[in-house]
Amino acid sequence: MPAPKRLDYLDGWRVAAILMVFADHFSMNHAIAAFYEKSPLGVVAQYGETGVFIFFFISGYVVSLGCLKEAERTGGFSARAFYIRRFFRIVPPLMLYLTALLALGLGGAIEFGWDDFLSGALYLCNSTAPGVACKWYVGHTWSLAFETQFYWLFPAVFSWLALGKTPRLWPASAALAFAAVPFVFTIWWIGKIGCLIAYSLFFLGYLAARRAGAGWPRLGGWRYPALAGAALIVFMPRSVVASFGADEEMKGALIAWYRLAYIGAIPTLVLLTGAPGTILHGLLSNGVLAWLGRASYSVYLWQQLCNGPVFNDLDVLPQFALMGAMLLFCLCLFPLEQRLVGFGRAAARRRSAEGAQAPGAELAANPAAC
Template identity: 35%
Template sequence: MAVQSNAFSKASTPNRGRIDWLDGWRTIALLFVIVEHWYLLYHPEQSLYGKAGVFIFFSISGYIVTRLLIREKSRQGTVDFRAFYIRRAARILPPLLMYLGGCLIVLGWDNDLVAKLARAALFTCNIKLGASDCTWIVGHTWSLGFEEQFYLILPFAFASFAAKRTWLLLLPALTLALLPVLFPLHWIGMVGWVQIYMLLGGGALLAWHEERLIPFLERIPWYVALSSLALGIAMTRVPVGIAQKLTLPIVPLTILIGVFALPSASDRARRFLAWKPMATLGLYSYTLYLWQQLVLMDGMFVLWWSQTLALLAALAFSAFSFRFIETPFRDLGRRLSGPRASAQPAT
């Protein structure tokens, strides 16, 4: 695959293939979530744009993971899917299990709580399974549920498209598509489920067809890209009903265009997203996303200043976790997945 121009090459870290401005988007997405959850402490019946933040996460996640698979196939000629799952487990599980253990320590042992933590550990908080439905403390792992289920689809879909003939490899994807029929979805609903897979799949398609799509994105004026993103974010608040169904395809399309076209169209936007504080906070975003849920749980910290201090403590812990827990485990995952994985950039 040819080296891409503009934002897709200018902000890449040498020798690692990392696109720094994607970490900036992680920061913005995380801030959407934190602001909404903080707001809910004082206005529990209202919501802001936390869902939009998670949608931004989904758009870049589909792109990044597919891009890694393409880079591996380009270098090696094949993709080791066993190694793929080892790397994903090493990336996702340590921070999650650490958070679930922290919840047990802070809240104390309770059979109902343990059932909810188990649901989160099994990545099923995006569906309803009887009495053990996930509540606030692990409710935010609904997004991890969708992401991990997408990872079950992606290698098979990737192999199918790469082979151009093995359509049977798409059967696992078709089976997973029946999930909303077999189980009621969590609060995101059927419309949200379709939008999420459009975001994940759209990011994957962008990575697959980068050489054709990136030049198109680079021709979009920055103000059009920004307006597209703003429209998509605004429409995430459309209430459930006929209006939400009518706007279903608009939300993922406008968010995808905004996220990927804006840094290509505007050097200023790209530099801001790749700015070291923005990119660094993006590196810590996964752990901070997990722990902000406990910090902003109703009744955990009552006063605004104690909530602020607790969030700062969570940020400090996220930085510690990234350096001394996540990075070593990610390196271990690359070693366990074989020598070919050693050249894979961190994600």
């Protein structure tokens, strides 16, 4: 089963999103934080979570496109093959990162222990579930936790929505329970609204994949006003939103509720920049950006270490040099990462072929039954 053709402009968006995370996490460095406080440019530190939400929509969109194309080609969909592909895409880079952290922690270089390792490895850092411990170095895996919980749930939902199959009760219930963890054990700064936004963006990615650009012609002359309006919502500084609050509690509530507008604005912004022939599409599809975007997963993982407490007292230039070295390290890792992804796709193809040849092969068309 060949991989679907890449949409280079989405890789450009991945770079934009990771830069938003960088700008936010740079504020952990004391010298950069002091600069942010004195400069209007400090507003860039307010978009880290926005960048992650953009990742969520892109993930839902790309994964759904691949599964819809698989169903169109084969008339079915294998959940086991789906999980194999996702495993080799997500787990090896994360385990390399966590293992390196554990070695540093056991050696006394950073504050990191087995509780942090297991919380990150089990994708629970978007929750306050009992026993979960996610200090700084794995704190950012809250986004990976949401993605993984979505991936566990997705085959059952895809089976129902795209194939008209009724999911089996126990596998679907287990996946739903895993996805519900952050709603039950909610982190204060994510909030239940943040959980709602995350899952809404994932499944809006599915709806967008079903239509695959059909909305562009209908917008006509409204395309650019819609794009400008979406950009205004997404990049409105939180400080501006908070300024309408009378006290800290009201300011926090205003920001939390304002984030709900991301549910419509982020898909609009991303999809409209994908319209062929536009300037933004050309910029985002730049070959260098597209290449960097493909390596963004490992970059996202390792930037957390470089912005960690042991480096917070560095001057600005050494901090930037450290981040540059981290980027080169991740780019060197990228070919190995791609080989693992290729291995996962090959294993998934074998699994699909075995399912098609086995007695009762119709189960391969039902992801909840696979």
